Amino acid sequence: MNRLEKVALMTALMGTLTLVAGDTLVDVKNRYLKNYASNIPSQCYTKTEDENKKVHNPCFACHITSKEPNYFNDWDLQESYAFPEDALKNRWKNLFKDRTKEVNDISDDEILAYIKQSNYFGKEGEFTLAKKLQNLSKEWDIDGDKKWDGYIPDCYYNFDDEGFDRTPNGDYSGWRAFGYYPFLGTFWPTNGSTDDVLIRLPMDFRKDENGSFNIETYKVNLAIVEALIKQKSIKMHLIDEKKYGVDLNKDGNLTQASQITFEYDPRNGKYMSYIGLAKKKGYKISAGLYPVGTDFLHSVRYIDIDEDNGIKMAARMKELRYGKKVNWATYTDHKALVEEELKEAHDFPDRLEVFIGDAERGVSNKRGWRYQGFIEDEKGELRPQSYEENLFCIGCHASLGALADSTFVYQRKFEHGTFQNGWSHWTQKGLKGIGEPKTPDGRDEYTLYIQENGAGDEFRENDEVIKKFFDENGTLKMSEAKKLQDDMTHLIFPSHSRALKLNKAYKVIVDEQSFIYGRDATVKPVKNVHDELKDEQSTGITNPVRY
Numbered sequence: 001m002n003r004l005e006k007v008a009l010m011t012a013l014m015g016t017l018t019l020v021a022g023d024t025l026v027d028v029k030n031r032y033l034k035n036y037a038s039n040i041p042s043q044c045y046t047k048t049e050d051e052n053k054k055v056h057n058p059c060f061a062c063h064i065t066s067k068e069p070n071y072f073n074d075w076d077l078q079e080s081y082a083f084p085e086d087a088l089k090n091r092w093k094n095l096f097k098d099r100t101k102e103v104n105d106i107s108d109d110e111i112l113a114y115i116k117q118s119n120y121f122g123k124e125g126e127f128t129l130a131k132k133l134q135n136l137s138k139e140w141d142i143d144g145d146k147k148w149d150g151y152i153p154d155c156y157y158n159f160d161d162e163g164f165d166r167t168p169n170g171d172y173s174g175w176r177a178f179g180y181y182p183f184l185g186t187f188w189p190t191n192g193s194t195d196d197v198l199i200r201l202p203m204d205f206r207k208d209e210n211g212s213f214n215i216e217t218y219k220v221n222l223a224i225v226e227a228l229i230k231q232k233s234i235k236m237h238l239i240d241e242k243k244y245g246v247d248l249n250k251d252g253n254l255t256q257a258s259q260i261t262f263e264y265d266p267r268n269g270k271y272m273s274y275i276g277l278a279k280k281k282g283y284k285i286s287a288g289l290y291p292v293g294t295d296f297l298h299s300v301r302y303i304d305i306d307e308d309n310g311i312k313m314a315a316r317m318k319e320l321r322y323g324k325k326v327n328w329a330t331y332t333d334h335k336a337l338v339e340e341e342l343k344e345a346h347d348f349p350d351r352l353e354v355f356i357g358d359a360e361r362g363v364s365n366k367r368g369w370r371y372q373g374f375i376e377d378e379k380g381e382l383r384p385q386s387y388e389e390n391l392f393c394i395g396c397h398a399s400l401g402a403l404a405d406s407t408f409v410y411q412r413k414f415e416h417g418t419f420q421n422g423w424s425h426w427t428q429k430g431l432k433g434i435g436e437p438k439t440p441d442g443r444d445e446y447t448l449y450i451q452e453n454g455a456g457d458e459f460r461e462n463d464e465v466i467k468k469f470f471d472e473n474g475t476l477k478m479s480e481a482k483k484l485q486d487d488m489t490h491l492i493f494p495s496h497s498r499a500l501k502l503n504k505a506y507k508v509i510v511d512e513q514s515f516i517y518g519r520d521a522t523v524k525p526v527k528n529v530h531d532e533l534k535d536e537q538s539t540g541i542t543n544p545v546r547y
């Protein structure tokens with residue numbers, strides 16, 4: 001038995017769920033991993049040196065100086081491909097496929113009709129996937145208990161003028177949408193997908209101290225969490241602190257406050273507090289951490305074209321991703337975990353990391369969170385992701401310097417004074433006319449990314465961005481970059497023709513059900529990606545980006 005067979009056997013014995021892809025059907029009950037390093041994203045295999053030996057750096061997007069209590073601080077990974085032995089071979093085979101014929105066989109009208117049809121709602125407005133999960137088939141019942149043990153979709157995508165999701169009878173579902181600066185590279189629509197993110201705090205955060213639902217209490221608690229995650233003070237509407245018995249603006253009195261002041265240093269007697277029932281029940285609170293029970297919902301969608309010939313989110317979802325914080329980890333716990341991982345990497349550099357979980361309950365990232373997802377089946381309807389497909393998500397939500405308590409975008413949320421004070425869904429207002437974000441040290445973040453990378457995507461395959469922003473010598477056109485200060489969509493939105501082409505390329509992957517080999521919407525084989533790496537191979541990056 002070789003090493004890879006031993007890993008597969010170990011995985012099977014641990015009871016984790018894996019995937020075998022057939023021609024038209026995915027059997028989520030199979031227990032054999034195809035890609036033993038499926039938690040390492042395809043982008044990590046990017047060639048950082050081009051044919052002229054010029055070095056490009058897309059790596060700093062994820063591998064960057066971290067902020068406590070994220071102690072991973074992995075900026076040094078910009079300098080080398082530090083992979084275990086079994087991950088040196090790039091198993092994201094879909095990167096190397098030529099889909100030209102299949103893409104050309106799909107007409108523009110056909111793909112537009114497809115993406116405009118919802119696979120989340122049925123004809124009567126019902127939750128299509130939720131209905132299936134509540135009437136569970138044997139094929140999806142992983143543990144044989146005849147019930148779905150994971151997340152069941154319950155968001156109506158019906159947002160009011162404060163970003164709250166409302167049920168058909170006007171009640172609050174608990175979900176709240178927020179606007180944010182899209183994360184660098186992969187999640188820009190010009191590279192394949194549109195998306196949204198929603199947050200929901202536990203019911204106790206939505207109730208006053210008497211246990212009655214109170215929307216004002218919920219708003220304040222959400223703002224407190226925002227201040228904790230951003231580790232900065234947050235402006236807010238006027239709040240009567242006497243109602244809650246909490247000095248929110250830290251002025252030493254219970255007055256009218258228009259700010260959640262971030263001031264957290266227990267060693268010097270400085271604390272913060274939630275309000276309402278969450279305060280009364282003594283929920284644990286700490287800078288940089290969400291409360292236990294926090295939910296995130298993330299829909300990844302096709303790219304649609306709006307009535308004004310702009311870009312918008314499609315009705316059809318590629319994926320529906322869900323994350324829940326299930327356990328509390330202190331600063332000491334987070335630090336110990338990083339030290340343990342570093343020691344493991346040092347003592348056993350070729351040992352693959354193992355993550356526990358299954359398709360129903362999701363996969364643990366070892367930091368208190370569980371992640372699970374749903375993805376299109378061969379008919380375009382949403383189905384549960386397998387264990388292996390869920391590992392794809394864990395790769396970005398575990399050990400990265402860019403994370404704040406395992407998440408990417410709440411720290412990038414728009415703030416008070418923007419449209420609906422940052423609480424809105426993209427269907428209410430898109431990104432048009434919003435300037436690019438700043439790095440913590442004050443640089444233009446998107447400009448920095450394309451300048452360091454020499455492109456608008458990790459693979460440097462987006463010719464549309466390259467032609468728009470770089471001259472024939474590969475020098476950034478500052479006149480084009482300057483436009484991002486007023487409108488980021490000048491960079492991150494694709495042309496109509498590119499949007500349709502990317503939609504078609506991904507539809508081919510859906511038809512194949514070949515997600516375990518990659519989900520990147522590419523038409524031609526990707527050139528700037530390593531098929532195989534050498535042990536501790538250098539990236540050639542000698543001046544890592546740090547801030």
